Amino acid sequence: MSAAKKTHKLTVTAMLSAVAFLLMFIEFPIPALIPSFVKMDISDLPELLAAFSLGPVYGVAVTFFKNLLFALIHGTSSAYVGEMFNFISGAVFSFTAGFIYQRFRSHKSRKGALVGSIAGAALMAVVSLPLNYFVVYPAYVVLYQMPLEAIVGMYQAILPAADSLWKCLLIFNVPFTFCKGMIDVALCFLIYKPLSPLLHK
Secondary structure, three states, X not given: OOHHHHHHHHHHHHHHHHHHHHHOOOEEEOOOOOOOOOEEEOOXXXXXXXXXXXXXXXXXXXXXXXXXXXXXXXXXXXXXXXHHHHHHHHHHHHHHHHXXXXXXXXXXXXXXXXXXXXXXXXXXXXXXXHHHHHHHHHHHHHHHOOOHHHHHHHHHOOOOOOOOHHHHHHHHHXXXXXXXXXXXXXXXXXXXXXXXXXXXX
């Protein structure tokens, strides 16, 4: 790789990391569909742009740097558990999408990008289940001194049948995470071409 190309990739990675960091502040709840402490955001969008334009490793790099910036500048209220979850899920999403896209390059892009994006969003949703169940929610119970029954109760206020954490995550969080990823995919497809001159040297 030439020095100029390497510099360009590093510059674009830094730019997309900064954008992803800022997008982490734009989040909102959807209380009719999922408890309000689970919020929607589109901060995974720059990771997808990096994965498609520069390669899957750069998508992971953007995921890492956005969370690092967020932890350093904003601070953490979850002993870095939330940032760790965000990094792992975003890395799975962007790396999967970018990796599959690269395999389809000889067939010219859009199909590979779509297949990779859907696979990445699906894998991110699947990975979120054990991460939330075994790490994130138990950590929140300890950190915020909130009984697990109270957390499950927030889900039951929407759907009474969700009477265990596993059911709550499977019924609510997994579909929510997949839909969140697909919103990022839709936005990526809308803006990728206009941004292409900036992303590609």
